[in-house]
Amino acid sequence: MLKQNYRAWVEIDLSAIRHNIRTLKSLLSDSKELMAVVKADAYGHGAIAVSQAVLEAGATWLGVATIVEGVQLRNAGITAPILILGATNSPDEIKAIAENRLQPTICTIDQALSFNQILNEAWEEHSVSTVINSPVLVHLKIDTGMSRLGTSWQEAKDFIKLVHSLPYLKIHSIYSHLATADESDQTILRLQHQRFKQVISLLKEFNIQPHLIHIANTAGMMTNSDLHYDLVRCGLGVYGFYPAPHLKIHLKTQLKESLRPAMQVKARVTQVKNIAAGTGVSYGYSFIAPKDMRIATVAIGYADGVPRGLSNQLFVTVGDRSEPVAQVGTITMDQCLIDVTDVPEVKIGDVVTILGNSEDNNADRWAEILGTISWEILCGFKHRLPRLMRR
Numbered sequence: 407m408l409k410q411n412y413r414a415w416v417e418i419d420l421s422a423i424r425h426n427i428r429t430l431k432s433l434l435s436d437s438k439e440l441m442a443v444v445k446a447d448a449y450g451h452g453a454i455a456v457s458q459a460v461l462e463a464g465a466t467w468l469g470v471a472t473i474v475e476g477v478q479l480r481n482a483g484i485t486a487p488i489l490i491l492g493a494t495n496s497p498d499e500i501k502a503i504a505e506n507r508l509q510p511t512i513c514t515i516d517q518a519l520s521f522n523q524i525l526n527e528a529w530e531e532h533s534v535s536t537v538i539n540s541p542v543l544v545h546l547k548i549d550t551g552m553s554r555l556g557t558s559w560q561e562a563k564d565f566i567k568l569v570h571s572l573p574y575l576k577i578h579s580i581y582s583h584l585a586t587a588d589e590s591d592q593t594i595l596r597l598q599h600q601r602f603k604q605v606i607s608l609l610k611e612f613n614i615q616p617h618l619i620h621i622a623n624t625a626g627m628m629t630n631s632d633l634h635y636d637l638v639r640c641g642l643g644v645y646g647f648y649p650a651p652h653l654k655i656h657l658k659t660q661l662k663e664s665l666r667p668a669m670q671v672k673a674r675v676t677q678v679k680n681i682a683a684g685t686g687v688s689y690g691y692s693f694i695a696p697k698d699m700r701i702a703t704v705a706i707g708y709a710d711g712v713p714r715g716l717s718n719q720l721f722v723t724v725g726d727r728s729e730p731v732a733q734v735g736t737i738t739m740d741q742c743l744i745d746v747t748d749v750p751e752v753k754i755g756d757v758v759t760i761l762g763n764s765e766d767n768n769a770d771r772w773a774e775i776l777g778t779i780s781w782e783i784l785c786g787f788k789h790r791l792p793r794l795m796r797r
Contacts (some may be wrong), residue, residue, distance in 0.1 A: 407709055413705035414673035414760075415792045418451050420459040422646055422668040427463035430643050433627060438634050439618070441467035443641035445475060449784045451645060451669055452793040460644060461486055461630055462628065469639055469645075473499050478510040489545055493517065500524045504542055510580060512544045513555045518569045525574040528775060532548045543578035543617075545571070550582045550601040550621075551594060559601040570614055579618035579637075587633075588649035595626070597767050598661035599633065625649035628657055645669065647780050667768055669789060671761035673706035675724075675754055687743055688735030695719055699745045704758050706786065707740040711787035712760060715776050717742075721766050723759045724749055730766050740795065 431440055442465040450454035457468055457479055468484070471492045479488060490510045494503065500521055501689075503510050512518050525542060546569060547556035559564040559582075561610045569575055573728035582602050585595040602621050609616070622633040622642035646667035648654035680700050687693040687701065704722075708714045717737045724742055735743045746752040761767060761783075769780040776783075 412602040412674070412678070414671070414710055415794050416450070416671045416787055417672060417794050417796060418455065419666070419668045419670075419796050420455060422666040423451070423456055423644060423797065425663070426644055426646055426665050426668070427460050427465050427640075427793075428636075429661055429665060430624075430627070430640055431464050432662065433631075433633060433657075434638065434658065437636075439637040441465065441469050441489065441620075441637055441639045442644050443469040443639055444479075444644075445469060445471035446785050447475075447643075447789075449641070449645050449781065450787050451784070452795065453478060454484070454733075455793075455795045457484055457486075458634070459480075465640075468639065469641075473502050473506075473508065477502060478507050479750050480506045480508075482714060490540065495520060497524045498503060501528050504528065507763050509543045509545060511547045511555065512569060512575070513547045514557055517566050518544075518565075518572060522574045529574070541574050542574040542769055544575045545579040545581055545618075546577060548580060548582045548602065548605050550598040550605075552563035552583045552585045552598075554583070556582065559720070561604050562605045565669060566605075566608055566614065570612055577614060578618050579616050579620060580609070581618075581620045584623055584626045584633075585623060587623055587629055588653065590650070590652050592629070593786055595629070608624055623649075625653060627655045642781060645784060646694045647784075667763045669761065669769070669787075670759060670763065670783060671706070671791070672710075672757050672759050673704045673710075675702045675752060675756045675758060676705045676741075677703040677754065678752055679703075688717075688795045693735040697747075700750070700752075701743050701744060701757075702746045702752055702758075704742050704744055704760070705740065706760055707742055709739045709788065710739055712742065712785070713772070713776055713783075715731075716772065720760075720772075723750055723764075724763060725756055730764075758795045 442460035444453045444457050449452045468486055468488045469491050476488045492506055493513050494510050523718050543724045548559055549556035618636040620635050620637040622638040624640045626633045627638040642649055646665045646747050681695050683695055683697045685695045714737045720733035723730055732745045733742055734745050769783040772783045773780045
């Protein structure tokens, strides 16, 4: 289908993705590796195309949440190491990990024992064809204060010792996740880091030398180079956003260039009409025309990922005009309305930029209005919107 036939779509600037990887890597020493987190379809940007772009730009690892996400990348011909960040437990999942050369996160002793047993049985039955007699590379997750996945740092000694003894698993990394790295108060971050360092000290006791040690997410890598270790896991930064305003200010002195948002969301005008002063607009008449107006219907709504909570608070741009116009009335499932009183040339088929790169209508601004985070905004655009990739 040709682009001009789409009612609405998402545009992804892959050159911005590559730029962001190179910019983030400039914060690292040459010996440090960068994992691009491409879970949730690369935060809604398109996992396959984004994965190819980040690897071209210098990322060496990919992070996903589920096995299905990892298999999708393998089926697309991507051979880079892929870490499954979520927990996996079933026999079918474990066999799929081995078959597709994915690297799982091991969170508990019970999970490790289950992995070892199922892999043992699969290899004896020759049902895992590509990795017979080859241990699966695993990443041990230590809970240092996130209270989500992983074995508690206080119990890490027995956990590491047990996994090290299992013949079908090989410890490839030890890692943890920071809960408050995007906050200016680093008290909890320092506490988590201290706990993590205590766990790392146990490795010498068992003569274990994992290939990688990692703890930093995008915010962590931007906050303190002591958190870089062997690898950093970058999510939001890959897509052109800073995890917090103070980090954006802080990095202006360190980065040669700023991060560039890669996503724009666009839709077409489907009708233009004149309304008289006092006319109610859309469901519930949340907007009543204060004067004679010209309004345009745009073919995108909350079913596409434009939150209803933005009603009467959203500003968009029409065509090549830089001046924003206001969205008016309640955003509906498939459509919304904009005020084009001062844009007399608007006609059916014109393109409206709903989510752009300016500070007036980017993901940070939407998140500020809605009281949420930009991660949620980026992940929210539904897949009935085609993704159009610009190299």
